[in-house]
Amino acid sequence: MNTARRGRDTARSVAVTGLGVLSPGGRGTDALWRVCERGGAAFRTVEHFDVSRTGARVAGFVPDTGDADTPAPGQPGRLPYLLHRATSDALADAEARTGRRRVPTALVVGTTDSGGCPSAAAWRAWRDGRAPAADAGWTPYAAPGWDGPVIRVGNASAAGATALGVGADLVRDGLAERVLVCGVDTVTETAFQGLASLRTLSPRGCRPFSARRSGIRVSECAAAVVLERTAPDAHAHLRGWGSSNEARQAARPDVEGLAKAVRRALRDARTAPDELGYVNAHAAGTRHGDVAELHALAEVLGDHLPRVPVVSSKAALGHCQGAAGTVEAIVTVLTLARGQVLPTLGLADRDPRWHHLNLGEQSPGSPPETGMTISCGLGGSNVAVVFGRAA
Amino acid sequence: MWRWCSAVRRDIARIAGTAVRSTPRRIPPTPADTTELPRMPLAVRDVLGPQLLATAREALDAAGVTPEEARELGCVTASHRATDATSAYIAEVLAGPGPRWLAPECFLHYSPHSLTGRLCIELGLDGTAVTLTGPAGGVDALGYAAGMITSGRCARVLVATAHWPSPAGPGDATPTPLNTAAVVLGPDGEGGGVTDWRPGGGHPAVRAGRDTPADDGDTSAPFAVLADWYARRSPDGIELRGGGSRVALVPGGTA
Known part of the structure; x- marks a missing residue:
């Protein structure tokens, strides 16, 4: 382990130079940090489709940003709008931070939304001949005026984290000088009701690590991260990532598969397990998922685990679906950059089996130098991404 | 305007096996009797999935990959709205009898990643999995998978795709071609290889002028061209194009 620390090869590290986010906390990283610290995200009853026959009726929405002509939830332009805003903000941040403008940039989009039928209304319009197809009604993912390549990643709820890995690989392999990675999703009726029928949605919202956790609450979000080879004034550095799809069944995260992804990410990051100072867990608040993830972390980190803050941002933000991996990566980057660990919200009724762990409520002795974010997706996708304050 | 970095990798990922299938298949019709709904066949689970799995098994066989060796393989899949049948099914049930009549399992076949997940779980593939x-x-899947090999991130990769156009209208029972294809890529061998990925894609401004009008988003089309080129042991290299992205195939025998 110590050899890894002393002689760590930083050549494969990628600089994080720009951040842009529209979350249920609002627009920008300060608004994101504020709701992760104090709560108060924009959760409300879904109005753009019928939830009267569903147990869970609430979702997280991006508050009105004051832009004229903002498409409302349920309108076809909503996803492209969120994507455009978040990527523009991230790119502006990267250009201001590095002083480098007009760098050839590839866009990697992580989303669960492949443009299929979003609602019963869209299906009826198709049936009645009022629409040419039963689809979401939008085509390009890219921002207006975008002329670079676009790669789309669809690893379910791990799409955002996988997009970060693919983006880092593009930079490392010399395929792009700058990569803009954006996780984005909205609240659609077909996904909401599909999750409800799978008994994944909880009427009480995401309560990670709680004794009374019973499922997730979905949120809309767009979270963008700019990656490039090197930069002197980076927010942080993406050191490496790992993925595994080992699973016994599609619906449940698997301890071995998760542990494998975490080990691979640490190896790719040339980082020893005891160097980790922060984990932003997938921890969606499902009965089985939280247990599997903490088992996997215990397996890899061993005695070091109780000393590492393990935090879930989903208590504050809900489950941002395809954007979860990128928005939680932004929280990880902010944690490293600000040197402050925020606790998991709502720990008053934490599951007693995790009393020995630090779920973010105890400040570490020194600011974390290295952090990891974990994402899991239906179908068995397990992904971990490692960030460092230094390359 | 986009320009490419000067240092384009020349490394080559070798083709070890291919398989291509195309069968006209219809989306299972929704039964008139509501109580039959939860038990009806699901398009992605019961029609698309089995054909994709069979195609992947055929490619692994052709590449001489044993089930034990499959564990080390990464998996990259490509699809463009091939799983839309699931969202259409959910929307149809919601528009009719209501949410309680949805088959609980249907959402497991909603995401494009359900294709990757099914291949990984049923074939025991345990490497990096990208959808x-x-x-x-x-x-892009062929190009990205080639990069996984040439960078040493993965020893071998199964690259698979499914394409299944939606029917022209609701209740349309006309079968549409279900195209599935798979390629196994590895680091060495005498066969042809994949290199020089140039992602382009997704945006009309990028696609304009690069693709033929016949480019209808069939992600299996470049796989079919690759498999035919590989089978003929062609001495000439070719370029595969789709959706604005490009990747080069270079002939074997030069390893």
Whole structure:
């Protein structure tokens, strides 16, 4: 382990130079940090489709940003709008931070939304001949005026984290000088009701690590991260990532598969397990998922685990679906950059089996130098991404 | 305007095996009797999935990959709206009898990643698993998988794709071609190889002028061209295009 620390090869590290986010906390990283610290995200009853026959009726929405002509939830332009805003903000941040403008940039989009039928209304319009197809009604993912390549990643709820890995690989392999990675999703009726029928949605919202956790609450979000080879004034550095799809069944995260992804990410990051100072867990608040993830972390980190803050941002933000991996990566980057660990919200009724762990409520002795974010997706996708304050 | 970095990798990932299938298949019709709904066949689970799995098994066989060896393989899939049948099914049930009549399992076949997940779980593939979508997904999957090999991140990769156009209208029982294809890529061998990925994709401004009008987002099309080229042991290299992305095939015998 110590050899890894002393002689760590930083050549494969990628600089994080720009951040842009529209979350249920609002627009920008300060608004994101504020709701992760104090709560108060924009959760409300879904109005753009019928939830009267569903147990869970609430979702997280991006508050009105004051832009004229903002498409409302349920309108076809909503996803492209969120994507455009978040990527523009991230790119502006990267250009201001590095002083480098007009760098050839590839866009990697992580989303669960492949443009299929979003609602019963869209299906009826198709049936009645009022629409040419039963689809979401939008085509390009890219921002207006975008002329670079676009790669789309669809690893379910791990799409955002996988997009970060693919983006880092593009930079490392010399395929792009700058990569803009954006996780984005909205609240659609077909996904909401599909999750409800799978008994994944909880009427009480995401309560990670709680004794009374019973499922997730979905949120809309767009979270963008700019990656490039090197930069002197980076927010942080993406050191490496790992993925595994080992699973016994599609619906449940698997301890071995998760542990494998975490080990691979640490190896790719040339980082020893005891160097980790922060984990932003997938921890969606499902009965089985939280247990599997903490088992996997215990397996890899061993005695070091109780000393590492393990935090879930989903208590504050809900489950941002395809954007979860990128928005939680932004929280990880902010944690490293600000040197402050925020606790998991709502720990008053934490599951007693995790009393020995630090779920973010105890400040570490020194600011974390290295952090990891974990994402899991239906179908068995397990992904971990490692960030460092230094390359 | 986009320009490419000067240092384009020349490394080559070698083709070890291919398989291509195309069968006209219809989306299972929704039964008139509501109580039959939860038990009806699901398009992605019961029609698309089995054909994709059979195609992948055929490619692994052709590449001489044993079930034990499959554990080390990474998996990259490409699809452009091939799983839309699931969202259409959910919307149809919601528009009719209501949410309580949804088959609980249907959402497991909603995401394009359900294709990757099914291959990984049923074939025991345990490497990096990436799901790419969009009209450029087929070419991008081949290019990205080649990079996994040449960078040493993965020893071998199964690259697979499915394409299944939606029926022209609701209740349309006309079968549409279900295209599935798979390629196994590895680091060495005498066969041809994949190199020089140039992602383009997804945006009309990028696609304009690069693709033929016939480019309908069929992510399996570049796989079919690759498999035919590989079978003929062609001495000439070719370029695969799709959705604005490009990747080069270079002939074997030069390893």
